[in-house]
Amino acid sequence: MAVEKQFLEFVFFAYSAVFILIFLFVTNVWRRTRSLQQQLDAMREDEDAEGES
Amino acid sequence: MLKAAVWLFWKDLSLELRGRELLLPAAVFGLIIAMLYGFAFDGGQQVLRPMFPGLLWLGIFFSSFLAVGRAFGVEAEAGQQLLMAPIDRGAIFLAKLALNILLTLVLTAVLTPAFALLLGAPLPHATLLFLWTLMLGVVGFAAAGSAMGALTAQTRLRELLLPAVLLPFTSPLLLAAVSATSALYGKSPAQLGSWLWLMAVFDGIFILVPLLLFEYLTEV
Amino acid sequence: MRYLRWLALPLWVVGLYLALIWVPDVRALGVSYRIFYIHLGMAWTALLAMTANFVLSLLVLVRRKGREETDRFAQASAEAGILMTTATLASGMLWARVAWGAYWTWDPRLTTTAIMWFLYIGYLLLRQAMDDDAKRRVYSAVYALIIFVDVPIVYLSVRWWRSIHPVVFTESGMNITPQMFIAVIVFFFATLVLALDLIYLRAFQEKVHQELQQRRARRLGRLGY
Numbered sequence: 001m002a003v004e005k006q007f008l009e010f011v012f013f014a015y016s017a018v019f020i021l022i023f024l025f026v027t028n029v030w031r032r033t034r035s036l037q038q039q040l041d042a043m044r045e046d047e048d049a050e051g052e053s
Numbered sequence: 054m055l056k057a058a059v060w061l062f063w064k065d066l067s068l069e070l071r072g073r074e075l076l077l078p079a080a081v082f083g084l085i086i087a088m089l090y091g092f093a094f095d096g097g098q099q100v101l102r103p104m105f106p107g108l109l110w111l112g113i114f115f116s117s118f119l120a121v122g123r124a125f126g127v128e129a130e131a132g133q134q135l136l137m138a139p140i141d142r143g144a145i146f147l148a149k150l151a152l153n154i155l156l157t158l159v160l161t162a163v164l165t166p167a168f169a170l171l172l173g174a175p176l177p178h179a180t181l182l183f184l185w186t187l188m189l190g191v192v193g194f195a196a197a198g199s200a201m202g203a204l205t206a207q208t209r210l211r212e213l214l215l216p217a218v219l220l221p222f223t224s225p226l227l228l229a230a231v232s233a234t235s236a237l238y239g240k241s242p243a244q245l246g247s248w249l250w251l252m253a254v255f256d257g258i259f260i261l262v263p264l265l266l267f268e269y270l271t272e273v
Numbered sequence: 274m275r276y277l278r279w280l281a282l283p284l285w286v287v288g289l290y291l292a293l294i295w296v297p298d299v300r301a302l303g304v305s306y307r308i309f310y311i312h313l314g315m316a317w318t319a320l321l322a323m324t325a326n327f328v329l330s331l332l333v334l335v336r337r338k339g340r341e342e343t344d345r346f347a348q349a350s351a352e353a354g355i356l357m358t359t360a361t362l363a364s365g366m367l368w369a370r371v372a373w374g375a376y377w378t379w380d381p382r383l384t385t386t387a388i389m390w391f392l393y394i395g396y397l398l399l400r401q402a403m404d405d406d407a408k409r410r411v412y413s414a415v416y417a418l419i420i421f422v423d424v425p426i427v428y429l430s431v432r433w434w435r436s437i438h439p440v441v442f443t444e445s446g447m448n449i450t451p452q453m454f455i456a457v458i459v460f461f462f463a464t465l466v467l468a469l470d471l472i473y474l475r476a477f478q479e480k481v482h483q484e485l486q487q488r489r490a491r492r493l494g495r496l497g498y
Contacts, residue, residue: 207405208403214395214402217391218398218416221388221391222392224427225429225431228430228434244433251433259419259422262418262419262422266415266419273407
């Protein structure tokens with residue numbers, strides 16, 4: 001029974017490890033996209049301002 | 054296209070004949086590999102002999118790799134004039150392929166007896182089949198090397214990138230070549246035919262597919 | 274596509290429940306076989322992503338319209354494919370350690386997957402090392418087509434190679450019951466949704482990144498550098 005429990009813990013561990021890693025990766029990509037987009041927006045505003053003046 | 058290819062081939066060949074810049078270092082490298090096997094697998098010829106097919110093909114692949122990798126590197130270093138010229142990429146590929154096949158065949162002709170001598174393994178009795186195996190393996194490696202060389206020649210890393218893409222790519226060829234050679238030494242000889250077929254298919258596919266695809270490279 | 278992400282999470286939770294609790298034990302294999310659900314789902318998704326990369330690369334070559342967009346999606350799907358392949362290999366190795374006693378065996382599928390992994394890593398390396406945008410698109414597309422042709426040959430060769438050597442591990446004892454099948458399908462869709470989300474996100478990020486760089490270059494040009 002102890003062995004079974006060990007296996008179950010192992011499977012839980014493996015599942016969550018894979019899941020957490022992929023989730024962290026996606027979040028990271030998402031955050032970087034947002035920061036890039038903010039930079040782009042700031043740049044567009046700057047250019048608009050330049051065009052008006 | 055053929056005319057341009059033949060012309061390019063002669064250009065490269067005469068350069069090579071004059072300088073022997075590819076063949077000589079590659080051959081020396083191959084011989085050094087044979088020596089290093091002796092050091093790395095300490096235990097003499099009794100240990101090395103059963104591994105002879107694998108060791109031979111690794112030696113051939115690695116030393117051919119030097120020659121194949123240089124073929125496009127030469128153009129890239131010469132300011133990419135050829136790669137900018139309005140010549141069909143298929144023709145360049147064919148010319149480089151012919152040169153690479155010739156170079157690797159010469160290399161193999163030098164290295165195979167040398168490896169047999171240094172590792173103390175007799176060559177297989179079925180000479181014709183052995184030559185056929187060598188040829189199929191070498192042609193496939195040259196074809197794959199020419200295709201990958203053409204693609205990596207345009208990058209910043211060039212010769213650094215080539216092993217990373219070429220060696221996994223040719224792994225089925227290595228597997229087939231080693232297995233076919235082992236079969237010639239009597240290890241499951243019934244499989245010999247299928248291994249030779251696999252190599253022939255590999256050769257055919259990777260001569261034809263780059264020829265078909267490389268015309269797209271001319272656009273950019 | 275934006276809301277896809279929120280579909281992935283419940284699918285994962287349901288999948289976890291199905292795979293870890295709902296599906297009964299297989300006696301011969303113990304509990305550890307349950308990793309097989311996530312493993313199979315990710316393996317299928319990885320193969321699909323690689324196939325998508327192949328199709329998109331083909332499109333890049335034959336269709337001029339929207340080439341940049343297609344190329345971005347080709348890259349993103351290769352990345353998602355590599356991620357899923359890595360996860361597949363990792364979960365497979367963990368399972369192999371428990372079931373077979375070794376992290377690595379030269380099983381045909383394992384070997385082919387590893388070689389495929391290397392080939393697609395090469396795809397990303399090739400892309401990274403090319404400065405010219407137009408060249409990168411076409412060259413990497415040609416490379417993608419060539420390696421996609423190579424994968425079945427690799428599989429064939431490795432299978433023949435293993436058939437010569439004694440087969441230590443067989444895949445018997447894995448008869449799929451309807452319950453198991455449902456768990457597999459749920460996990461497959463969960464990973465598929467996640468991969469799709471990632472592909473869209475990466476392609477979009479690449480688009481924003483490229484536009485940002487163009488604008489920066491233009492601004493520098495205006496300032497007289």
